[in-house]
Amino acid sequence: MWKKLGNRKKSVVSEKKKEVLESLGKLGLKIYSQLNNGHFPSIQMPSRSTENIYYNPEVRQFILGDKRVRRSARNIRHIRPFTQLVWTALFSSELTSQRKTSTLRDVYYSAQAYEMKFKDQQESNNIITDLETVLGLSREDFSIFPEERSAVFGDLTIEYTVPGYEGRTLNLTSHPDGVMIGPALTSSEFVETTADKVIAIEKGGLFTRFVEENVHKKFNAILVLTAGQAPRATRHFIRRLNKELELPAFIFTDGDPWGMHIAMVVISGSANAAHLRDLTTPDAKWSGVWASDIVNYKLPTDPLEDVDIKRLHELKRDPRYKNKLWQREIKTFLDIRRKAEQEAFSRYGLTYIVDEYLPAKLEETS
Amino acid sequence: MWKKLGNRKKSVVSEKKKEVLESLGKLGLKIYSQLNNGHFPSIQMPSRSTENIYYNPEVRQFILGDKRVRRSARNIRHIRPFTQLVWTALFSSELTSQRKTSTLRDVYYSAQAYEMKFKDQQESNNIITDLETVLGLSREDFSIFPEERSAVFGDLTIEYTVPGYEGRTLNLTSHPDGVMIGPALTSSEFVETTADKVIAIEKGGLFTRFVEENVHKKFNAILVLTAGQAPRATRHFIRRLNKELELPAFIFTDGDPWGMHIAMVVISGSANAAHLRDLTTPDAKWSGVWASDIVNYKLPTDPLEDVDIKRLHELKRDPRYKNKLWQREIKTFLDIRRKAEQEAFSRYGLTYIVDEYLPAKLEETS
Numbered sequence: 001m002w003k004k005l006g007n008r009k010k011s012v013v014s015e016k017k018k019e020v021l022e023s024l025g026k027l028g029l030k031i032y033s034q035l036n037n038g039h040f041p042s043i044q045m046p047s048r049s050t051e052n053i054y055y056n057p058e059v060r061q062f063i064l065g066d067k068r069v070r071r072s073a074r075n076i077r078h079i080r081p082f083t084q085l086v087w088t089a090l091f092s093s094e095l096t097s098q099r100k101t102s103t104l105r106d107v108y109y110s111a112q113a114y115e116m117k118f119k120d121q122q123e124s125n126n127i128i129t130d131l132e133t134v135l136g137l138s139r140e141d142f143s144i145f146p147e148e149r150s151a152v153f154g155d156l157t158i159e160y161t162v163p164g165y166e167g168r169t170l171n172l173t174s175h176p177d178g179v180m181i182g183p184a185l186t187s188s189e190f191v192e193t194t195a196d197k198v199i200a201i202e203k204g205g206l207f208t209r210f211v212e213e214n215v216h217k218k219f220n221a222i223l224v225l226t227a228g229q230a231p232r233a234t235r236h237f238i239r240r241l242n243k244e245l246e247l248p249a250f251i252f253t254d255g256d257p258w259g260m261h262i263a264m265v266v267i268s269g270s271a272n273a274a275h276l277r278d279l280t281t282p283d284a285k286w287s288g289v290w291a292s293d294i295v296n297y298k299l300p301t302d303p304l305e306d307v308d309i310k311r312l313h314e315l316k317r318d319p320r321y322k323n324k325l326w327q328r329e330i331k332t333f334l335d336i337r338r339k340a341e342q343e344a345f346s347r348y349g350l351t352y353i354v355d356e357y358l359p360a361k362l363e364e365t366s
Numbered sequence: 367m368w369k370k371l372g373n374r375k376k377s378v379v380s381e382k383k384k385e386v387l388e389s390l391g392k393l394g395l396k397i398y399s400q401l402n403n404g405h406f407p408s409i410q411m412p413s414r415s416t417e418n419i420y421y422n423p424e425v426r427q428f429i430l431g432d433k434r435v436r437r438s439a440r441n442i443r444h445i446r447p448f449t450q451l452v453w454t455a456l457f458s459s460e461l462t463s464q465r466k467t468s469t470l471r472d473v474y475y476s477a478q479a480y481e482m483k484f485k486d487q488q489e490s491n492n493i494i495t496d497l498e499t500v501l502g503l504s505r506e507d508f509s510i511f512p513e514e515r516s517a518v519f520g521d522l523t524i525e526y527t528v529p530g531y532e533g534r535t536l537n538l539t540s541h542p543d544g545v546m547i548g549p550a551l552t553s554s555e556f557v558e559t560t561a562d563k564v565i566a567i568e569k570g571g572l573f574t575r576f577v578e579e580n581v582h583k584k585f586n587a588i589l590v591l592t593a594g595q596a597p598r599a600t601r602h603f604i605r606r607l608n609k610e611l612e613l614p615a616f617i618f619t620d621g622d623p624w625g626m627h628i629a630m631v632v633i634s635g636s637a638n639a640a641h642l643r644d645l646t647t648p649d650a651k652w653s654g655v656w657a658s659d660i661v662n663y664k665l666p667t668d669p670l671e672d673v674d675i676k677r678l679h680e681l682k683r684d685p686r687y688k689n690k691l692w693q694r695e696i697k698t699f700l701d702i703r704r705k706a707e708q709e710a711f712s713r714y715g716l717t718y719i720v721d722e723y724l725p726a727k728l729e730e731t732s
Contacts, residue, residue: 100578100716103571105709112666112713147570149517149593151546162542164580170541176531176550180517182543183574204513205469208549212466214530227515300478343471347478350466 012244013161013189020142023135024093031086040074043085045134046275053274055319060282062274084127087116092131092142099163101143101183104128133275140186140233148231151178153211154195154222158188176211178225186233190244198241198249200224202262206342213354229262232279238266239281249281250362255289256339257311268320285365291332294340300347301338308339378610379527379555386508389501390459397452408438409451411499412641419640421685426648428640450493453482458508465529467509467549470494499641506552506599514597517544519577520561520588524554542577544591552599556610564607564615566590568628572708579720595628598645604632605647615647616728621655622705623677634686651731657698660706666713667704674705
């Protein structure tokens with residue numbers, strides 16, 4: 001099955017970029033017209049304080065409630081963060097329209113080129129999150145990217161939109177070590193694919209094993225390496241594969257509370273990102289390694305440590321973990337008091353995980 | 367200048383693979399013939415104990431001295447590590463001839479498929495290092511790779527040797543987020559390049575900036591991201607660029623003792639790898655951020671912490687740091703008591719580092 005994506009789908013990224021520049025422009029115009037009318041400029045945004053963060057079972061992620069905060073240049077204590085926010089919007093607009101990218105750290109230092117002051121990087125990070133909240137867009141949309149890079153491999157052809165590469169395409173099987181998910185890949189359009197699913201994997205060694213064993217062909221899959229906790233750009237990328245290409249997504253992690261939570265953050269996001277919408281894949285499935293897999297497959301294990309057990313009790317109360325599967329697996333972990341790594345399947349030979357475990361679990365969680 | 371590499375150069379990797387399989391075969395034959403002659407089999411190798419590790423100024427790295435250890439099946443205390451070593455050699459030979467790859471962790475679990483026991487992963491890691499020492503080859507040579515991945519970008523065409531990709535080529539400018547340095551890239555042959563230097567960079571954000579600002583074109587450079595401390599595969603890759611292509615290498619890190627040491631490990635390796643030869647690039651230059659750059663460029667800084675100062679005093683006594691430049695920079699750090707990150711140049715605008723700092727430092731360290 002060769003799926004060629006229509007033109008409607010192809011313009012997702014350029015539409016987004018237009019939206020970003022329009023939002024930034026609107027914000028600037030609003031401030032300008034307030035000033036023009038002789039008013040102190042002010043900005044309103046949803047509050048991100050803990051008591052305004054709720055889990056919403058319908059959208060299956062944390063969201064912000066109705067409380068709003070107002071920053072006004074009239075208030076002497078607001079002048080500093082207000083000015084910082086406006087500068088950050090200016091800088092983001094410059095980055096985006098010049099098609100350059102930056103990082104959180106870089107924004108902090110760049111401020112000095114404009115004689116804008118931040119006490120420390122924490123302060124500038126906070127203001128960038130404020131701008132996300134005001135615009136309802138994530139910082140990657142306005143060209144501020146994380147340092148971390150994960151990877152993807154599989155039959156998907158993308159078309160670049162970054163300067164110097166516009167219109168050039170790349171098939172994501174072209175490099176068997178995996179294609180890095182950085183600003184260029186994140187901002188590319190999807191052109192065509194034969195894949196019918198996405199398989200996300202926590203560990204680099206296993207990702208390479210899957211490529212070597214042709215999992216992408218045998219299972220018609222696009223393979224995504226999360227490299228531990230998935231960077232936000234990678235979570236957004238998995239969401240795009242799921243929404244734009246309508247591919248179901250399956251997530252394989254270590255069999256411990258930290259692996260579980262890597263899957264959960266891909267699925268339902270984090271409380272820190274309650275002000276954002278485009279980072280979650282609520283229909284993605286955690287396919288393993290479950291606590292019950294540890295039992296059923298008689299895997300080599302390590303004992304749970306105190307910190308693991310404490311974490312399991314936290315997850316048990318977490319609204320994202322409410323459904324039956326998660327509760328059952330948390331309970332099983334607490335019963336067996338053991339954990340196992342993905343590589344543990346190698347006890348049955350290097351390809352057992354691909355030949356036996358993977359097809360069984362894909363079927364079980366489909 | 368378009369440099370097409372001759373056939374002599376092109377077979378570097380396949381020669382290496384032949385050497386690895388021959389070495390493993392020879393080891394097996396030796397043990398077999400000892401058994402055949404009615405002797406308890408034994409293996410000799412250089413000792414890796416601290417008192418047998420010396421810095422050698424000629425090869426400009428740590429090396430092992432003349433002390434040797436002997437593992438004999440006659441000695442009851444040796445039987446376990448001897449058997450583990452032989453199994454590891456068998457497993458490595460299987461991996462290499464089947465052209466699969468593995469990781470340290472995977473080897474640990476795989477042992478169980480052969481009813482071979484390791485107490486913990488530390489024990490199996492040690493045995494893998496024993497095998498490196500016996501063969502004088504690094505574990506990547508016999509198909510055991512690290513999890514971490516860094517990246518490369520620039521005009522170099524490589525030819526894959528991994529199964530399914532044999533003979534296929536890739537130009538390393540084909541993905542602007544950088545091409546991952548994993549098993550497939552590491553085992554590829556170099557075909558052609560127009561580059562005349564290598565620039566290694568510590569941080570992902572800056573690597574992306576360099577790509578966006580066309581540093582590879584403006585400076586005819588192959589850009590390598592070390593992503594913090596360079597993984598061994600990346601150190602080996604930089605060495606190959608330097609030795610096979612005869613490209614000078616320049617390393618840019620943060621301006622602090624940890625950044626310095628990232629450069630030093632690329633240049634002169636570590637004491638842990640004293641039994642290996644192919645991981646260093648002794649002619650590579652640390653081009654910045656120097657302590658004196660912090661002064662000359664008036665960079666935004668943070669104070670050195672106690673742990674930084676302690677580290678500087680250690681480096682001061684380290685034989686790898688003996689030459690004038692390193693000693694001068696250590697002294698300057700201790701005088702100014704400040705450190706600076708690579709991104710600090712953004713205080714002069716996003717492209718200052720590329721337009722001003724980079725050309726000045728390349729000239730200074732050429």
